[in-house]
Amino acid sequence: MSNTTPSITFSRRNFLRTSSLASGGLLIGFNLFNACKPNAKPPVDISKLDFKDFNAFIKIAKNGMVTIFSPNPEIGQGVKTSMPMIIAEELDVLWENVHVQQGILDTENYTRQVAGGSQSIRFGWDALRQTGATAKQMLVNAAAVRWGVDATECSASKGVITNGKGETLGYGDVVEEAAGLEVPENVTLKEPKDYTVIGTDVGNVDIEKIITGKPLFGLDYKVEGMVYASVLRPPAFGQELESFDDTAAKAVPGVIDVIRIGSKVNELMGKDEVNWTVQMVKSEKVAVIAENTWAAMQGKKAIKAKWTDVSPLESSDFQDKKLMELLDGKDFVTQRKDGDVNRAFAQADKVLELTYESPFLPHNCMEPMNFFANVTDEKIHLVGPVQTPADAAATVAELLGRDVADVHLEMTRMGGGFGRRLYGDFVYEAAEISDAIKKPVKMVSSREDDMMTGVYRPAIKYRIKASIKDGELTGYHLKEAAINGNMYGLIANFFPAGALENYQVDTAFYESNVTTGAWRAPYTNFLAYAEQTFFDELAELMEVDKIKLRLDLLEKVKGTDDERIQYDPERMQNVIRTAVEKSGWGKQPEGTYQGFVSYYCHNTHVAEVADVQMENGMPVVKKVTCVVDCGIVVNPLGALNQIEGGVIDGVGHAMYGNFGFEKGAPTANNYDKYRLIRMMEAPEVVTHLIQNELSPTGLGEPTLPPAGGAVANALKAATGKRIYKQPFMEAPDFWKDTDKEIIG
Template sequence: MSTSIPNITFSRRNFIRTSSLASGGLMIGFNLFTACKPDAKVPVDLASLDYSDFNAFIKIAKNGAVTIFSPNPEIGQGVKTAMPMLIAEELDVAWDKVYVEQGVLDTKNYTRQVAGGSQSIRHGWDALRQTGATAKQMLVNAAAARWGIEASECTVSEGVITNGKGETLGYGDVVEDAAVLEIPENVTLKEPKDYKIIGADIKNVDIDKIVTGKPLYGLDYKAEGMVYAAVLRPPAFGQELESFDAEEAKAMPGVIDVIKIGAKAKELLSKEKISWTAQLSPSEKVVVIAKTTWDAFKGKKAIKATWKDVSALEDSKYQDDKLVSLLDGVEFNTLRNDGDVNQAFAEADKVLERTYESPFLPHNTMEPMNFFANVTAEKIHLVGPVQTPEEAANTVAQLLDRDIEDISLEMTRMGGGFGRRLYGDFVYEAAEISDAIGKPVKMVSSREDDMTMGVYRPAIKYRIKAAVKDGELTGYYLKEAAVNGNMYGLIPNFFPAGAVENYKVDVASYPSKITTGAWRAPYTNFLAYAEQSFFDELAEVMEVDRVQLRLDLLEKVKGTTDERIQYSPERLQAVIKEVVDKSGWGKQPEGVYQGFVAYYCHNTHVAEVADVQMENEMPVIKKVTCVADCGIVVNPLGARNQVEGGIIDGIGHAMYGDFAFKDGVPQSKNFDRYRLIRMKEVPEVEMHFIENELAPTGLGEPTLPPAGGAIANAMKAATGKRVYKQPFMADPSFWKTTAKPIIG
């Protein structure tokens, strides 16, 4: 595999824009501060440095400190560590002298400052390394010119350039010369065998600040003269504010004022001038302004508000009936239709049909929604945790009728995102409040606010039907019914697409006032369980080995010319074979029951095996073995953390996650009613990566979807019972071995 990038011509502005591609498509940002002089000392007093402007990403001080600005948000997925590793590798600096910080929104010099989709490493792999290699070559060229020799006569190690006589120059010594040189037309990237930083275990660059409580998150941010705001929103989806009495709240200690916001956002929303995310509930809202967060929360509870119904107030029974009627109906959007599934079912020897269902789910980020805003006549200063800063800034400009150039937005580290912070409603609220009161303000949501007025994973039902003829799978029909749709654009081209001659995917949705959107691993977080559980049952009906069934189907996809297919059959087969070996599949001692899955999503191929044992007549998950092919693993330590986190999150929500509505009101408002996985319930996770030299793909999401299927199949093996509805532990007594089994 060649790693050189020949015949690329840059102007200085093009180099800035090419560097921007290092962030384009990425989820995070990075800043490197590295001491590159032979005698440099760290830590460096960054504020005191005199920098030369190298380009939009890199500044190098005369003392050798190299700053690489990272524009994209960090949501806890570890890319704030992994991305700098890519630049540092090709720039050839020592990692132990690297500092990392967060950049600000800058649409002139950076592109796609977004966090979402497990795409950061994948999209930044070539561009980030090229940025580092180009900067390194310019510095070498400057040193060579000073010595009067060819650049090829120089060597570089950890930011120190050496000539054939043994003379040395640090990057800081030649940065001013390098900054005015022409951009090299050709740079050669390192071969994987020469990596020193990529592939090494590197701890999270923020870990010391995280564990010692240093300011990093939106909730940590403070500004002089800042006040706090708590927003009283409609208690039910489908309601709007009619009137309110704030006299008691205004008399409470610490309360400064009570105001109303939302009228302008509602008007713009009705005219489609702004997106629905600008106000999740298109209603006027009551806001308590106070000296502290606690004062604001107490004042909000004292507000006496009257709400009016403006649409049907849905409950879970209504939603369930709607989804069932969609599955039973004929109004579908066909996303893929190969062959003739109807004929396949008509000619089948055996037909298996099953329906799977899941509830709404909230995001429950550790850090509730919050944001800082200071709106003045001169500028709008915004600070906080958001996954889509550019969209947030643009919407604030529309909402307040200001020029986008007036807005300065700084991003903080996020205490979890999982898709919730893609939607910037909390940013717009903060800006509207500050504009109304003429003061800097921090809008802070309580946990109850977050859970009751959030963006939820939609309730979904899948109906899967398979035809078997002469021992072969001849037809496959997947139908999806989801509240507000399920962002389903990719699912028709995932496995088993291409493996079954007659294959069809239909989707349908019904509109709801309940706000839904992306939830960790969109498209697949529930679908993977449904399909992989179905395939296990299908293997039983076909009387074939469940692992071999997948391998045989993947064999049929090899050599396909169908460009719609998203996955690699070879790579999926490889993870299957590896997980069978590493998990001891079929070789466990008596009393250990195993469940198998293989899945592709977010550009990564994953196979998992769950081990379950019976304790007190109940299945208990003891271990999950996971094999992933994500290409080159940039930071194995961070990668293992992502894999483990995804699996545990997937298990926890499949087992316990449940969220219902009654008359439009969420029935879980805090963790006393919403069940999360507990530490004692977390199984051992054994992780293995397929070693190759392919470009890396994401890991923040791909290991979550298969987890539900692995444990469901293992629990079936242990108890003889299949479950078709999440959460699996909605009725724990179902799993007791003394209870009547429901066999697939």
């Protein structure tokens, strides 16, 4: 069934348009998420407008060229390409005649200018189509007026309007007339069968600039008179700045000044209602101001600081013990409870109970944290890579005691985010430094800064228990113990919720002074591995086929009236069967071992099969077959990039990612001690996209969580050894030791 809407009402208040007398073009502003405020009005005289006063709009020139402004932050997920593609489809223009430009933050007219949760396309789908269709109808109406015919006698395609007599006009020919007409209340959207832009492979709109080194990223941004800053932060979590000696730092050539910052943030944290992104900032710091980045960083190294222990300096052994105490304790919050799991366990013929463990993980963005700020009496100018620009702008305004209207924030392309740039600590630092020195400043972190003073995926332990009675699965109990909580908590309504009469999900956490937060595919990145390897072991205990076990459980969810259930059992069964077929499941030659996983998260259904071979006694992941149902695929080329990147990232972190603490300090500060997957270790990823006409869902995150589980199940097939702890390759000798049976 199609989710497209053939005819849709579009309020005038949700569609801004005005004529450009000076440029001879039509400017159309639009609300991406049906969130345009009723009082939003276009500027009276747009001849003075430089097209930066809206966060997203269409500009049509007299020569027919179209500029589409993309409003959401671009972190490599491709929205700067795919969102304009949706508009261009309904506007009916040739993609080669479209120019895409990054929009600025505009909280007055639009909402959810956020990069996170794989939700940009999902939330923008309807409004983006409406925007393009409305613009096209205005142009068609203008042409009809010129010809003196009814608009229903005209059609538009590829930027050209045609009437019943075969006469044609280009969009640019009627752009001025269109600006003077009423905005249509009702527009018709295309059917998917008629798409000419959506569903085609479109290259990244920034690719030429990326490969030729043109300015795009936050680190590229420069203005006249700008200085640079490097910030010295506490070396361990649980410490605060007591005092510092900056004599040696000021002697470093190029160093301009050394200042103490953080008091404004600490004062803000003391308020009852605080923006959630401030909470991670816990200490005053030292900022070194210099003529260039090198001098600033060398000056920072020369600072002699004294730090005071204000809370326990935690080590990984202590954290591990605390999590195990939580699992063994009773201080849980029940997220969902169906039936009576305890009764199911008491009546069971067999009970399987296993514990799974994961470490902290840093984000490892290619581009370190950085931001530009220029605080003046007139405005606060912010430029840089941030996933939550509206939150950052609002917090900076509160931090400096200014009106949020004073903040002008421009977004740059980001060299990676993965959740780290949801938190605006680096933005606040830049703003506070600029406010103190009264100069434009670029705050730049080093790789060591990012890894030592970051926001991490919390260490987590899961305990899963299931009961079997008369050959049937009768109960399922999942417990989570996480440091500081697992962001949004477990998704208690994901599979196998709804498939069992007795089902319970409990969570517990303890508060640590280590800052934790969202990490790519929050709350599911490790859970998928734990649950899906558990299902394989459960199938072995039940002596049933592991694929059939999943399909049979999904069958029980069909027709459910439980509105809490988010996944679609039919769509999940479809990706499972497709993955079995496309991967050659069970038909691989001798020496190739396979592991299967199916998973739903971020509104997308995924199934993956990993192929593993043993080389010199060590397991090697050769291939991952990935089947994805994400609805309509806007840009297949971009989709493949996201899918493959997610799979490889998932494999790499499950195999190698390990991060811990010793007396409050991270055990790794760069890649010489923190292991990432290498190019030669990246498996082949074979992708299959399920074709349907359902509205699109997320792709930036859903293929990462299943990857670790697929590899773990393949490793079991290859070696006979079960793994209950990540990373899998922490002890390479384990794989050569045939006497051992499990890790963890």
